[in-house]
Amino acid sequence: MFARFNKRILRCQIHNAYRSSSSSSVSPYTSTHVFRDKRMAMIGRDMDRKFVGPMNPLEFLDEFLPISDTERKKQGTWQWWKDVVELKDVGNREGVTQEEHMYRPLIKALAKYGPKLNLVITSQDPDNVNWAHQPGLIKPDISAYTKKSGINRNDITRTEFWMELKWTETDDGFDDREGKPLEKDTDSREINFRLTLEHNSLLTRNHARLIRWDRGGAVVTRKFCYYQEAHLIDFVWRYDRATREARGHDPSFTEVTSKRRAKKVRDVLGMGEKDRVWEVRVADDQGKTEVFTGGKMEFRGVASPSGRCTRGFYVLDSHDQIRYFKETWRILSNNLEPEGKVYKRLKDAGVTHILDVIISGDVKGDWQVTQTHKHTTTANKNAKLRSHQHYFIVFAQVATPIKKFRDSFQLVQGIAHAIEAHRDAYEKAGVLHRDVSVGNILFTDDGEGFLIDWEFGKSVYSKDPRTVERMGTWQFMSARLLFNPPGTVEHVLGDDLESFYHVLCWLVLMHGRHGLSTERVGYEIARIYDDWTTVQADDENPRAGGMKLGNFSCYFMKNQAQLAPGPLADLVYDLEKAFNLRYNRSKLDYDPEAYPQLKAYPQLKAMLDEVNQQDLQKVETSVWILERFNKALEEKEKLEEQTCDPERSPKFPQLDPEKNRKRKRTQSELKDESSE
Incomplete structure (x- = not known):
């Protein structure tokens, strides 16, 4: 698996207009049709405006799978029109009523153009790779392997390219019409975003697209009829002859x-x-x-x-x-x-x-x-690349990821050391990390914790304009950054410190000792940390943070998480109370007229304002937070007695994104929701 993640992906999409897309008896995690999965919707938002095109299919092939003049002469001897016509039978012969009926005829029609390739039906054979907390998610309809590999089942670590079949034209999430955005509306986009995880090629009865992926986005060709134009068989023929590097290895x-x-x-x-x-x-x-x-x-x-x-x-x-x-x-x-x-x-x-x-x-x-960014067209003027x-x-x-902590002492000490690294970087080197997350805290066998992944680190002295996209890992960003559109608020020290708190709570819920069931944990993790919404239907930037704000207001960790008593629980409760002040300060802070009687006692009001400001400063610098972590570490024996829960394996529910997408919500509505 070591080299496969570097592979670029060439894909082909084919679409068909002869069947309604309203089928409802489809189980999740298959490629038969889109299931409204929260993770797919979130990943879909991540890919918004990262498709470019439509590109001419022949130019696409010459750019990404070029061939020599000698090979081009060989193509001149093709009687390709005969083979292309045969492809029409794949989706239009008598008895074809669904995409599954197309698998074997398609493989047979393309086999002669890829003699070194083995095309395998994998639509009912999920790979066991765990994707976003859910194994079995990746099941492309047809997977291509080298014959030399001997593979005849779904193995995404060895896949050369994938082919995904769809039945209706509505499953095409792209629009070739001049003057129109390349990407269609939200529902169509979610179909394509699911395909980004499951195919290198997508076929239906009449039309196809070729798509080439890299870590910047994807280049999409115009739609073409694959039994009237030879681009599909040309793709397979070129890929079969391409070098390993040209294939993306x-x-x-x-x-x-x-x-x-x-x-x-x-x-x-x-x-x-x-x-x-x-x-x-x-x-x-x-x-x-x-x-x-x-x-x-x-x-x-x-x-x-x-x-x-x-x-x-x-x-x-x-x-x-x-x-x-x-x-x-x-x-x-x-x-x-x-x-x-x-x-x-x-x-x-x-x-x-x-x-x-x-x-x-x-x-x-x-x-x-x-x-990808080199191939934008007028249809991609709003591309976000x-x-x-x-x-x-x-x-x-x-070092070992912090999520594999053995006991509460290892957890608290690992995070405390990471906060010390964060403090030193900020104070001694003038660097703000901006990506505090579970994956970026490690610990060694001797117990030392480390803060890693400094590539988003930014000089605190920089005068550069704010980025148009949020920096960091979604699940652990502060409620403040998630609640506001990117670029409208500055990422500051307090946001990173809040991220440390979210890391601690996430790990305690996932692997710590408490009274919540595994099903409840899965629900809460998805609700609090994976949540997102859009305020307007055409809003390209998802927002969140409402659930985190609500948790601060109701003291979720103290009142509902049922943490095992001890120094870890006390630490979490104190941090929760302190960070609550970032968002729920006393009424005096917002409305000095709230208590008219204080006009007669200006000194009392000044004193209350000062106390309020002092409490707020607890979470805007690392001084108090580190003191509180170190106080917990003084009870080493109690923390070591509280081991992680090896039996806990949270199940993550399918949170219906329709709840977040059904109606347009205003900022005030979101704020009201967060305070419920």
Whole structure:
């Protein structure tokens, strides 16, 4: 699995207008039709305005799957019109009434153009990869593998490309009409967003699109009739002859062929007997290169078809020492430094509890910078695109994600150390982290905690304008940042400190000791941390934070979470009370006329205002928060006695996004809802 995440994706969509889209007997997580899944809707919003096109199909193929003049001459001998006509039978022969009837005829029609490829029906064979808390989500209709691999079932780690079949034209989430936005309305977009997770190709009875994905977004061709134009068979023919790199395999990774070496790596890293072992070369900007071997995944970032795709692995260096390897697609921006340079600045300033960098650098070669942004058209004038650069960074310390804490002492100390790192970076180096999350706090066997992932770190002295998109991990952003449209409020120190609180609560609910059932935990996690809404139907920026605001107001952790008594619960309750003041200050703070009698006692009012301001400052700097964490750590024995709950495995419900999308809600309505 080590190299597969670097793969670019070429996709084909085909659509059909001969069947109603109102089928209702479809179970979730199949590719038969869209199920209104909260996660799909959220990922859909993440992909909003990141599709570009429509591109001419032939130009698309020449750009992304180019062929030599010799191969082009071979194409000139095709009697392609015969084969293309045969494709008409795939969706139009007698007896075809649903997309499943098209699978085998389609595979048969395309087989001669991909002799090195094996097309396999995988629509009823879910991969066991866990995607956004839900295994079994990824089930493409047809998956392509190399015949050499011998694979004949769904395995997304070995897939070359996928093919997804849809029956109606309404399942096409794109609009080719001139002057119209490429992406259609919300319902159609959600269909395409589900396809981003499940296909490289999408077919129906009459039409097709080719789509090429990278971490910046996706390039979409115009719609074409695949039995009147040869673009579909041309795609399969070119892909069959393409080099591994042209197909999207990262040349930085090569599979270890020595059985002896592979066995040693598996044994040292605790990998499975059949897990593939990879060798990867990392080069810095000074010309230095180091080689690492491994592939045991330790961290997978937030599920999204675009963005950084951050992953962490355990690897061995040339001396067989275990190291922590991070792979990401960093954002190319004048306002963001490569993470390795940020680490150097932090180390030079004496920041504690950060990892030591062995080597870091941009990955060299073709396709290591996203290409989507280069292919915008007039239909994409509102495209919301970023350029991404493939990036490696290797750390000396072998650390474990904080979500794997053994007991409450390990949890509290790990987060406390991360807050200390955050404080030092802010005060000594003038850097604000801006992405505090569960995935960015690690701990080592000796108990030291680390704050990682500094690529969003920004100088507190910077005068650069606010970003048009929120920075950070959605689930752990402050209620303030989520509740306001991006770019309208500054990301400040207090927002990061609130994120530490959300990390603590998320981990306590997920893995701590309390009285909530696993079903209730799954519901609350989805409700509080995964929640989003749109204020207007055409609002491209989802908002949230209302649930977090409501939880502060009603003291959810104290009154409903049923935490096991002890220093951890006391810490959570005190933090909850303090952060509540960020949003629910005394009435005096908003309406000095609320208590007319205070006019006669201006000194009393001034004193109350001062107390109110002092309480607020508790959560706007790290001083009081660290003092409170350290006070909890003084009760080490009690914290160590409170181990994590190994039996807890929360089930995540399908929260219906229709509740969030059915009617347009105003800001005042959202505020009223949050205070209920």
